[in-house]
Amino acid sequence: MPEPVLEFTDVVAGYGALTILNGFSAEIAAGRVTTLIGANGAGKSTVFKTLFGLAEMRAGEIRLDGEPVGGLAPRALLARGVAYVPQGRNLFPTLSVEENLELGGVTLAAAVRRARMARVLERFPRLAERRAQQASTLSGGEQKTLEIGRALLGEPRVLLVDEPSIGLSPKLAREVFATLRGLADAGGVTVLMVEQNVKSGLAASHRAIALEGGRAVLEAPADAILAHPRIRSVFLGGHVAQTVSGRAAGGA
Amino acid sequence: MADLVQLLVSGCATGAVYALAAMGFVLLWQTSGTINFAQGEFVMLPAFAMLAGLALGLPLPLAFLASLVVAALVLGAAFKRVVVDPLVRAGVLPLVVATLGLSLAAKHAVRVGFSAEAQPFPQIFPEGVWNVLGVRVSAADVGTLLVAGALLAALHLFITRTLFGRSMQACAQNPDAARVLGIDVAGMILATFVINALLAACAALLVTPVWFARFDMGEAIGLKAFFAAIIGGFNQMRGALLGGILLGVLENLAAAYLSAQYKDGVALALFVLVILFRPEGLLGRAEERKV
Numbered sequence: 001m002p003e004p005v006l007e008f009t010d011v012v013a014g015y016g017a018l019t020i021l022n023g024f025s026a027e028i029a030a031g032r033v034t035t036l037i038g039a040n041g042a043g044k045s046t047v048f049k050t051l052f053g054l055a056e057m058r059a060g061e062i063r064l065d066g067e068p069v070g071g072l073a074p075r076a077l078l079a080r081g082v083a084y085v086p087q088g089r090n091l092f093p094t095l096s097v098e099e100n101l102e103l104g105g106v107t108l109a110a111a112v113r114r115a116r117m118a119r120v121l122e123r124f125p126r127l128a129e130r131r132a133q134q135a136s137t138l139s140g141g142e143q144k145t146l147e148i149g150r151a152l153l154g155e156p157r158v159l160l161v162d163e164p165s166i167g168l169s170p171k172l173a174r175e176v177f178a179t180l181r182g183l184a185d186a187g188g189v190t191v192l193m194v195e196q197n198v199k200s201g202l203a204a205s206h207r208a209i210a211l212e213g214g215r216a217v218l219e220a221p222a223d224a225i226l227a228h229p230r231i232r233s234v235f236l237g238g239h240v241a242q243t244v245s246g247r248a249a250g251g252a
Numbered sequence: 253m254a255d256l257v258q259l260l261v262s263g264c265a266t267g268a269v270y271a272l273a274a275m276g277f278v279l280l281w282q283t284s285g286t287i288n289f290a291q292g293e294f295v296m297l298p299a300f301a302m303l304a305g306l307a308l309g310l311p312l313p314l315a316f317l318a319s320l321v322v323a324a325l326v327l328g329a330a331f332k333r334v335v336v337d338p339l340v341r342a343g344v345l346p347l348v349v350a351t352l353g354l355s356l357a358a359k360h361a362v363r364v365g366f367s368a369e370a371q372p373f374p375q376i377f378p379e380g381v382w383n384v385l386g387v388r389v390s391a392a393d394v395g396t397l398l399v400a401g402a403l404l405a406a407l408h409l410f411i412t413r414t415l416f417g418r419s420m421q422a423c424a425q426n427p428d429a430a431r432v433l434g435i436d437v438a439g440m441i442l443a444t445f446v447i448n449a450l451l452a453a454c455a456a457l458l459v460t461p462v463w464f465a466r467f468d469m470g471e472a473i474g475l476k477a478f479f480a481a482i483i484g485g486f487n488q489m490r491g492a493l494l495g496g497i498l499l500g501v502l503e504n505l506a507a508a509y510l511s512a513q514y515k516d517g518v519a520l521a522l523f524v525l526v527i528l529f530r531p532e533g534l535l536g537r538a539e540e541r542k543v
């Protein structure tokens with residue numbers, strides 16, 4: 001397994017009086033697509049939010065290339081090459097495609113920003129064709145593509161994407177997954193995503209981590225999980241721990 | 253016909269000043285959820301700051317510049333820090349109450365500490381009336397319209413054509429997404445408070461020569477700014493512009509063709525009509541927030 005680029009060690013985090021992550025530990029392999037799976041409310045998004053300071057980290061450590069990064073501001077994380085596409089809608093609806101894209105580079109020098117915008121538009125021709133259009137008029141798939149493209153403006157080494165396929169048709173979802181997989185395979189980007197659409201999400205992933213009760217209960221190659229009918233049925237049912245932990249650990 | 257043109261010009265001039273105050277009002281609402289019921293006093297206080305500067309012997313342009321600085325610091329930054337930041341988490345209502353209280357306190361402080369009488373204020377435009385193709389327009393109306401129009405245009409260009417302005421829009425539309433992109437959301441919100449204070453000080457420069465400086469001079473403009481924002485669409489800058497101009501023009505027409513007594517009722521009547529038939533405002537859309 002390649003070197004871990006991002007490591008979570010016994011992370012305890014939550015919101016106010018609520019504790020959501022309860023000793024979450026995981027190692028995210030460099031240049032791979034890793035998918036976090038788990039039931040609604042298991043704390044998948046909270047993993048990302050903790051790294052970006054949107055949830056409070058109470059204990060534990062998050063390291064990037066061995067350096068602690070817990071509590072860093074988004075600006076500092078971006079400067080270290082971590083970008084984040086949160087769950088849900090993240091565009092600025094009345095701004096144009098190009099203006100949305102540009103805001104992914106507010107921390108960059110103007111010339112660098114312009115050059116990278118051109119590169120992203122080249123990579124996603126559908127966005128280039130619609131560059132002057134209001135973001136709110138894009139289709140769901142185009143909007144997600146724009147969010148991902150915007151995150152790429154920082155040329156991240158680590159890309160966090162929360163539920164990229166939500167609301168997309170299976171075909172569009174596969175396109176988005178293929179984009180993410182391509183970033184890892186061709187660009188060496190480490191992709192960590194959360195996905196409810198377990199089957200096609202895992203098909204595009206190298207590894208998977210299952211979350212339950214605020215902990216990682218399983219870490220395994222994605223195809224091992226996909227091939228395991230019992231595990232698959234378990235994920236649909238939403239209970240991971242009792243049935244799965246330990247059993248699939250052998251595949252890790 | 254000539255009369256009508258004259259009424260329209262002076263209505264637009266007054267309306268553009270309402271729009272200045274209304275724009276700031278909308279900006280604050282959009283980026284921070286603050287409804288500032290002391291907006292009128294944000295116009296009145298710089299007027300007295302300018303008078304204080306004049307009393308110290310400063311020429312009006314310098315007194316105006318000084319009032320801009322004071323407004324930015326006190327009505328912009330300090331207002332945000334001391335009044336808004338501690339209360340904004342608790343929702344809209346505590347802030348409404350606090351700004352209403354602030355409005356009363358400012359009025360009474362000026363009345364007791366300075367004077368209850370209207371204070372004369374130097375004219376900023378030449379007196380007199382021009383005759384343009386048979387239409388008589390006052391130089392003050394034309395000057396006010398030009399200056400307010402230029403300020404509104406500059407604000408529009410700043411917000412739509414600069415990265416800073418678009419970052420402000422981003423913070424208004426989706427603060428979480430903006431934060432994650434490394435946009436300094438707190439800084440952008442502070443910027444809107446400072447811009448609001450500067451707009452109010454500019455409005456003060458434009459209206460005080462006409463209305464004179466008085467502790468309660470802000471009541472009318474604060475109310476009209478609020479009405480203009482609602483009438484045009486609370487979530488749109490263009491709405492504040494439309495609402496302001498519409499109010500200024502209709503007030504003038506009502507005063508001329510109906511009775512001067514109806515003038516102040518116009519804003520209320522229009523407000524009620526909009527609330528009844530188009531609560532999102534003339535240009536507003538139900539869901540979207542736009543700077």
Ligand SMILES: Nc1ncnc2c1ncn2[C@@H]1O[C@H](COP(=O)(O)OP(=O)(O)OP(=O)(O)O)[C@@H](O)[C@H]1O
Pocket residue numbers: 015018020038039040041042043044045046047087196
């Ligand atoms: N800002 C917040 N304040 C308080 N509680 C929150 C907040 N965000 C999330 N939670 C709670 O934390 C728990 C975990 O939420 P999280 O979003 O991490 O789950 P998730 O695994 O991503 O779920 P989903 O699959 O539905 O997106 C939930 O019970 C949720 O209600």
Ligand SMILES: [Mg+2]
Pocket residue numbers: 044045046087162194
């Ligand atoms: Mg989630």
